[in-house]
Amino acid sequence: MDYDVIIIGAGPGGIFSAYELMKKAPNLKVAVLETGFPLEERHCPIDGDKVKSCIKCKTCAIMNGFGGAGAFSDGKYNITNDFGGTLHEYIGRNKALELMNYVDGINMSHGGEKTKMFSTAGSGFKKLCMQNKLKLLDASVRHLGTDINYIVLGKLYEEMKDHIDFKFRSPVEEVEPTDGGFRITYDGGKTAECKKCIISVGRSGSKWMEGVCEKLGIPTRSNRVDLGVRVELPAPIFSHLTDELYESKIVYRTAKFEDSVRTFCMNPNGIVVNENTNGIVTVNGHSFEDPSKKTDNTNFALLVAKHFSEPFKDSNGYGESIARLSNMLGGGVIVQRFGDLERGRRSNQKRINEGMVQPTLAATPGDLSLVLPKRILDGIIEMIYALDRIAPGTANPDTLLYGVEVKFYNMEVSLSERLECNHPGLFIIGDGSGVTHSLSHASASGVYVADIIAAET
């Protein structure tokens, strides 16, 4: 055996597995194989000047590399079982919260100690939401911000680099069970053998993960995709909420179709960004802790959850087709004023320039009603008016909507309560398992399996 444990993917799931193994089982020989680059070499070519939009790099600097999709994220660690994944269904609610708090402690001791923890506990907004047919979900959220998140990742790497064998630019091609372990083929045919393997390939590794499951006969299921837009408006409109809660997860049930629409990934004084998943450009957002990098706008996603029933199985394919449509029409992400959407006309650069919200992402002015299905668009419009009751100004005609935002849910891999698949010793964690969809849950899942492995050695 070359290694006791090989971890595939250096996102939050893989990093916290490696960190915990280093602490709890320092005698184990551990490697991390990662497609992308080390943290300091991760640079997205979009500079807003020469390169204005996504040029579809072979390895996306935003999604791949040390820190995974989380490296340039807003660094919002939501400590809750209410959203961000279903880890609690496998390991129990208390254990899940305990591990999320444990991860928070590690972040605090690696540069995050001056950041703030926000909480919905005792907030008057719960009542205000209820009075307006909205539901505020319970959570505590640690906002590291993109800049502090980067510092924390740098410090974690510094502490691990002499104990863990990190191999970057090393895409894993195959995982094969052997007598007593696994053979991992990576980087164009190199091989390494290990006793145990942790797969943590995130959303960008979803296609690869599907192939592994098919080849190794690991059962999976998939039936959900979340589709919607990113809303950008002047920060004061939401400041009463964001000052107290930072991020509010608010759910609305539409009158017309009884679908759930929710706010997601709120970024006070933040920026809207492109996201490239398997060559499809969608929209996302983040914000900095550094006051000099704050903008005048707040952005958040409004997502409609779409669950499909048999015989249709390809929910991600459905989401991809809609995202492709927006890419086809806009060459990438489309931006539209809410007023233009309501009046049934496409936005143009002149009307956007004249509006009171200056876009933080250079997207193509267009018409989202040509992209999003009516049911989803109707739900988003209803939600904007519902939010307008608790944050007047949300439904202003100049509010910007960027589309499309898609949350692809990886197929859910069939796992035991140990997060182990039907091949003993093969653990599948983080967003790539379909169990988690967030920094805190992915990181906690990493600590959880590392503790299991450490206890058995």
Ligand SMILES: Cc1cc2nc3c(=O)[nH]c(=O)nc-3n(C[C@H](O)[C@H](O)[C@H](O)COP(=O)(O)OP(=O)(O)OC[C@H]3O[C@@H](n4cnc5c(N)ncnc54)[C@H](O)[C@@H]3O)c2cc1C
């Ligand atoms: C712009 C943006 C902002 C976000 N903001 C937040 C936020 O504020 N709060 C929050 O909770 N979540 C946020 N998220 C989501 C969050 O980043 C993810 O939930 C989290 O990173 C998942 O961690 P993970 O380790 O499971 O996967 P990832 O972070 O996706 O890491 C997986 C890693 O595996 C590597 N990989 C994939 N396939 C292979 C392979 N075959 N071989 C080797 N390596 C491979 C990838 O390169 C990647 O580095 C954001 C995401 C984005 C893109």
